[in-house]
Amino acid sequence: MSNYDVIIIGAGAAGLMCARVATALGKNVLVIDHNEKPGRKIIISGGGRCNFTNLNATYENYLCKNQHFVKSALAQYTPYDFLDMVGKYKIKYFDKQYGALFCQNSSQEILNMLLQECSKAKFQMNCKTSKIIKSDCFEVATNLGNFKANSLVVATGGLSIAKLGATGFGYDIARQFNLKVIPPKPALDGFKLNKDDLKYFYDLAGVSSNILISIKHKIYKEPILFTHQGLSGPASLKASLYFDETDIIKINWLPDFSLNDSFYDTNNLNIKLENFLNLHLPKRLTAALIDKHNFKNLKLNELKRKYFSDIINLLQNYEVKPVSTIGYQKAEVTKFGVDTDELYSNSMEVKSVKGLYFIGEVVDVTGELGGYNFQWAWSSGYVAGLNV
Ligand SMILES: Cc1cc2nc3c(=O)[nH]c(=O)nc-3n(C[C@H](O)[C@H](O)[C@H](O)COP(=O)(O)OP(=O)(O)OC[C@H]3O[C@@H](n4cnc5c(N)ncnc54)[C@H](O)[C@@H]3O)c2cc1C
Structure with a gap:
């Protein structure tokens, strides 16, 4: 020996x-x-x-x-x-x-x-x-x-x-x-989405968007990337470190958008909600969100102001309840x-x-x-x- x-x-x-x-x-x-x-x-x-x-x-x-x-x-x-x-x-x-x-x-x-x-x-x-x-x-x-x-x-x-x-x-x-x-x-592996969310987001695989994600006391402003399983990209990897199974994560899809500034911008009032959101989001993401939430796709000046602000509020405090993180096959750490x-x-x-x-x-x-x-x-x- x-x-x-x-x-x-x-x-x-x-x-x-x-x-x-x-x-x-x-x-x-x-x-x-x-x-x-x-x-x-x-x-x-x-x-x-x-x-x-x-x-x-x-x-x-x-x-x-x-x-x-x-x-x-x-x-x-x-x-x-x-x-x-x-x-x-x-x-x-x-x-x-x-x-x-x-x-x-x-x-x-x-x-x-x-x-x-x-x-x-x-x-x-x-x-x-x-x-x-x-x-x-x-x-x-x-x-x-x-x-x-x-x-x-x-x-x-x-x-x-x-x-x-x-x-x-x-x-x-x-x-x-x-x-x-x-x-x-x-951990540092991203999220598996639940069936309801995946139904709308599955086809977005490959789409990336700059967002703000919050979990517990942590907030990250980073890109998120849709995958066939759920959410990846730096924002999701970072948030996954702090995720426990009962957690809801919050996503602000429009982190640089202020409701007050933009609604009163008369240049915007004559465009449809979808086109307006496309100014801020990838087109496929806009389409999925409109589909999922049955947003009335009217011109902004045909929408009630309250309805518009409710939509923005939803998109800036969007709740997602992942099933779990992705798993050890993708995790950077344990x-x-x-x-x-x-x-x-x-x-x-x-x-x-x-x-x-x-x-x-x-x-x-x-x-x-x-x-x-x-x-x-x-x-x-x-x-x-x-x-x-
Ligand atoms: C894809 C990927 C990318 C990463 N990128 C980064 C990065 O850029 N920056 C960063 O800070 N961190 C990164 N990490 C995390 C980082 O690699 C780990 O945190 C770090 O390597 C941990 O060091 P360690 O020595 O504790 O373990 P490891 O580096 O994993 O080393 C453990 C060693 O133990 C050996 N071992 C395990 N079981 C046994 C056994 N039963 N008998 C004998 N030997 C055994 C393994 O073969 C291995 O060589 C990344 C991780 C992954 C998976």
Whole structure:
């Protein structure tokens, strides 16, 4: 049996960062992964350009039972710390929107950088773990033999996109050690519409519109995209993070339109409602909304003013009750997971099991869309790496 200081299960974003820091401190590190290659999600992320951080990341960008838990790791390893490393490797990047940094060329550059940074770690790929045994140390039984270490770091990610190697193994390890796991759910995946809405919106697949979406206390002004299942696009992905099954989402289809300004604009009064709405909405969306709600398609000056304002009010406070979010096959992340009550926030070590750590997406910390999830992987991996 081979002995190590640290075994990290999962060669993804968090595991690689942890391996980098621990090896830099002189630790003998083994990284185990059942995939053939490390960092598969890094490669496909950000449409192949990896949105590797967000300069404005604070604990408020994360969904977590205890949001304050996120503060310590984020403060110990900030977006600017990661950016320093990106700079050293001369990786070109750009700020797409509000501090969301993407590679100019390819995600592969981020992965190459991380692999270079943890070149002193030993990797066992295609390695399937069957059992973890805890004695005076951690024993990991695998198809490639048994390995022992004083510290075990679980960096197995969430359940999103099984074909990239996602499993629930991290949650199983947590349960083995009697840790609370908040039942995981897919997130950043958009919405499945109910049958009634889909009847009218199904044919809009491919249509996009700039809207304002509200869910709970969150409001996003972003494009929405209709699909054959429901709603996608940045607005829906962002809102899906905060969605619970009983929620109703509100959509303002006319976010830049003010009733007072426009109704009294006499230039508009001689046009039909449909044409008027087409000035603000994609034509197919107007048609679907008129059909669904039986709007009287009269000229504006033939409509009662009250009727017109009721229509606008409906369109600006449009309620949709999705059946669910889309699911793990499309989800960028898995929300919930290992309860942060079980972990020290400054090291990610399990309070009740010395030497056991959980980092990255397997933990109940989920970032909004925009580079926040990688930043959590880097920050949590970093603090664990310092402490293993
Ligand atoms: C399509 C897509 C695009 C994304 N784009 C972005 C983006 O641009 N910006 C951003 O911030 N976030 C993005 N994300 C989210 C981001 O990729 C994850 O939050 C991040 O990778 C989580 O890091 P992790 O190390 O915790 O898990 P992962 O990166 O998922 O790594 C987990 C590793 O554990 C391994 N593993 C799992 N189970 C086992 C097992 N039983 N035995 C051995 N190994 C196992 C897996 O093979 C994998 O290598 C995206 C996600 C997806 C799916």
